[in-house]
Amino acid sequence: MASKAxxxxxxxxxxxxxxxxxxxxxxxxxxxxILEWHYIxxxxxxxxxxxxxxxxQLLFPPEFPFKPPGIKMQTPSGRFAPNTKICTSMSDYHPHxxxxxxxxSTILIGLLSFMCSDEMTTGSVTASDADRRKLAAQSHAFxxxxxxxxxxxxxxxxxEIKDLPNMGDKAKPNSTSTxxxxxxxxxxxxxxxxxxxxxxxxxxxxxxSQGA
Numbered sequence: 001m002a003s004k005a006x007x008x009x010x011x012x013x014x015x016x017x018x019x020x021x022x023x024x025x026x027x028x029x030x031x032x033x034i035l036e037w038h039y040i041x042x043x044x045x046x047x048x049x050x051x052x053x054x055x056x057q058l059l060f061p062p063e064f065p066f067k068p069p070g071i072k073m074q075t076p077s078g079r080f081a082p083n084t085k086i087c088t089s090m091s092d093y094h095p096h097x098x099x100x101x102x103x104x105s106t107i108l109i110g111l112l113s114f115m116c117s118d119e120m121t122t123g124s125v126t127a128s129d130a131d132r133r134k135l136a137a138q139s140h141a142f143x144x145x146x147x148x149x150x151x152x153x154x155x156x157x158x159x160e161i162k163d164l165p166n167m168g169d170k171a172k173p174n175s176t177s178t179x180x181x182x183x184x185x186x187x188x189x190x191x192x193x194x195x196x197x198x199x200x201x202x203x204x205x206x207x208x209s210q211g212a
Contacts, residue, residue, distance in 0.1 A: 002035050006064040010034045013104045016194055023168035025108045027058065030152065033061040034137050037069075038152040042164055047116050048129040052136030053161050054115075056151045058107065060090070068098035071111060074149070075142055078127030078135050079115050087122035088114060168172065 002010070017027055027039035037058040041047025056073035067106060069093045073080045080086055087093040092131045120126075127135075140161040143149045148156050 002062050004063075005066075006062055007034060008062065010037075010060065010063050010087065010104075017104060018165075021164065022105045022109050023166050024112060024164065025105065025166075026164045027104055028152065034066045035062065035064070037104065038148065040164060041108065041112050041115070042167065044112070044116060049079070049114045049115065049136050050130035050133075051161075052077065053143055053156075055146065055153075056141060056145050058104065059092075064140060065100040065102075068092050068095055068102075069107065071107070074146060075139050076135050076141070077115070078125065078132035080123050081125050086111070086124075093122065107211075146163040167204065 014029055018083075021027075024042040025039065026042060027037050030036045030038070037060065039056055041054040041056070052075075054073055054075045054077055056071070056075070059070035059072070061067045061069065068091055071086045072083055073086065076082050082115065085091065085093070088110065089097040090102055090110055113130060114121075117200035137184055140212070145158060156162050162205065
């Protein structure tokens with residue numbers, strides 16, 4: 001059962017996500033469980049994931065924001081094993097690097113940046129760029145076979161893939177993503193990661209990763 005602090009924080013984050021979602025990212029909680037969020041990531045241009053639609057989960061603990069969430073991706077991507085927890089410095093693999101100031105947008109921008117890098121961690125898989133492009137082309141059709149995707153995102157259910165609320169065609173604010181040592185804003189090791197970084201440097205080290 002979620003704590004009062006978790007309910008308050010996640011309710012506020014859901015409102016913020018609807019009002020001002022980051023580029024290529026969207027997420028919302030289940031109506032019957034605010035601790036279980038579902039997200040959609042869109043593959044950045046000029047990466048093997050371009051045109052892809054990737055569905056996954058953020059599994060928040062009752063103690064959030066003082067403890068980190070588990071992170072899973074359900075859609076086959078050639079980057080992460082489906083339905084397997086992904087190890088990053090923002091996930092429950094590394095509670096010692098978690099910062100309560102990080103929010104849903106921070107986590108998902110960091111995950112998308114990490115997805116576009118070559119760094120391996122627990123939950124990663126290897127695949128060729130050709131295979132990843134093939135999976136990207138098949139991703140929406142796969143999502144339509146998934147009951148939870150259809151329940152949580154009914155507006156994205158249809159024969160054609162639909163744009164997210166922010167596809168990067170407006171102002172591109174920077175979002176903070178941590179490096180492997182879990183640095184946070186204010187630390188000289190922190191690196192700002194915005195959409196331009198995700199698009200222009202798909203193999204950069206600006207990720208939220210930390211191998212387990």
